[in-house]
Amino acid sequence: LSLPKEKPWAQPYDLYLFQNFWCPGIHIQAVNRFQKYFEAVKDSDVVVASFPKSGTIWIKALTFSIANHHRFSPLENHPLLTTNPHELVPFLEFSFGGNIQDQILHLSNMTEPRIFGTHTPFTSLPKSIKESNCKLVYICRDPFDNFVSAWNYFNKVKPMSLPALTMEEAFEKYCNGIMDYGPWWSHMLGYWNESIANPNKVLFLKYEDLKEDTHFHVKRIAKFLGCPFTQEEESNGVIQSIIKLCSFENMKSLEVNKSGKIGRGNIEKKDFFRKGEKGDWIVIHILATPMASMGGIQENEDEKLILSLPKE
Numbered sequence: 218l219s220l221p222k223e224k225p226w227a228q229p230y231d232l233y234l235f236q237n238f239w240c241p242g243i244h245i246q247a248v249n250r251f252q253k254y255f256e257a258v259k260d261s262d263v264v265v266a267s268f269p270k271s272g273t274i275w276i277k278a279l280t281f282s283i284a285n286h287h288r289f290s291p292l293e294n295h296p297l298l299t300t301n302p303h304e305l306v307p308f309l310e311f312s313f314g315g316n317i318q319d320q321i322l323h324l325s326n327m328t329e330p331r332i333f334g335t336h337t338p339f340t341s342l343p344k345s346i347k348e349s350n351c352k353l354v355y356i357c358r359d360p361f362d363n364f365v366s367a368w369n370y371f372n373k374v375k376p377m378s379l380p381a382l383t384m385e386e387a388f389e390k391y392c393n394g395i396m397d398y399g400p401w402w403s404h405m406l407g408y409w410n411e412s413i414a415n416p417n418k419v420l421f422l423k424y425e426d427l428k429e430d431t432h433f434h435v436k437r438i439a440k441f442l443g444c445p446f447t448q449e450e451e452s453n454g455v456i457q458s459i460i461k462l463c464s465f466e467n468m469k470s471l472e473v474n475k476s477g478k479i480g481r482g483n484i485e486k487k488d489f490f491r492k493g494e495k496g497d498w499i500v501i502h503i504l505a506t507p508m509a510s511m512g513g514i515q516e517n518e519d520e521k522l523i524l525s526l527p528k529e
């Protein structure tokens with residue numbers, strides 16, 4: 218492990234450059250254990266992969282509902298009405314804390330299809346995942362919106378002992394790849410390249426596309442997972458009900474997602490739902506980059522990067 222040269226930005230924990238990505242110190246052991254012990258992968262398993270703050274919770278809810286659409290009606294007694302998506306679809310990295318035997322037993326007892334989440338970059342996934350026939354669904358988000366979402370989130374969940382950084386300072390770090398599981402670019406490219414080389418293995422989705430035409434992408438995910446909707450289900454409104462169940466407004470308003478904490482980090486469940494929009498970043502002024510001439514970005518006389526604050 219090599220120590221970072223300076224204190225990372227508003228993180229709950231320090232970041233370490235580990236296997237070519239920035240990993241929070243507390244997650245290193247978890248990722249190591251996940252790589253070592255997650256062996257018994259089933260072909261029916263689905264792994265939802267994402268860079269943090271890309272809409273992980275949304276794609277977890279959608280994937281769970283789609284893969285289980287024969288078992289549960291989206292309208293009544295659906296597990297998402299009473300359980301947070303992070304609990305229904307556990308992160309693999311955090312599933313190997315405590316007693317490993319117990320954890321392995323717990324995972325092997327999960328109802329099939331087992332659906333997991335991960336933030337680990339593709340290159341660091343265990344061989345068991347890469348070499349089995351399990352499927353990976355990756356969600357990618359516009360890095361500007363991803364940054365704004367992350368900045369808001371980490372400012373909320375950071376321990377009091379860490380000083381908050383300004384948005385400019387944080388953005389500079391983000392551009393240098395310094396964020397949990399960063400750099401964003403190589404995280405996204407790892408899954409992108411695999412989705413091109415092996416389209417039956419990795420489905421690459423964009424948050425923005427999913428927002429734009431959720432219906433189309435829900436059908437696409439179902440087909441990819443091998444559980445397409447029948448004509449009858451489609452005309453009976455099953456897809457629409459899933460979209461509504463997993464929508465930002467609905468998820469945010471559910472009692473189960475409004476209060477209480479989750480995980481070892483003591484994170485408030487409500488903090489996973491902020492705005493749920495695309496284009497929340499406003500204007501970034503960058504001089505002397507090809508982007509400056511592309512509109513939306515204005516030049517700055519000081520030749521310095523300036524990021525204006527988001528709408529609020």
Ligand code: A3P
Pocket residue numbers: 267268269270271272273274275362365366367369463464465466468489490491492493494497
């Ligand atoms: P914003 O901070 O831009 O609002 P993650 O789940 O990876 O932590 O990502 C969190 C982001 O996804 C937040 O973005 C959050 O509001 C948004 N989000 C949560 N649930 C969503 C949903 N059902 N639909 C769309 N976006 C959602």
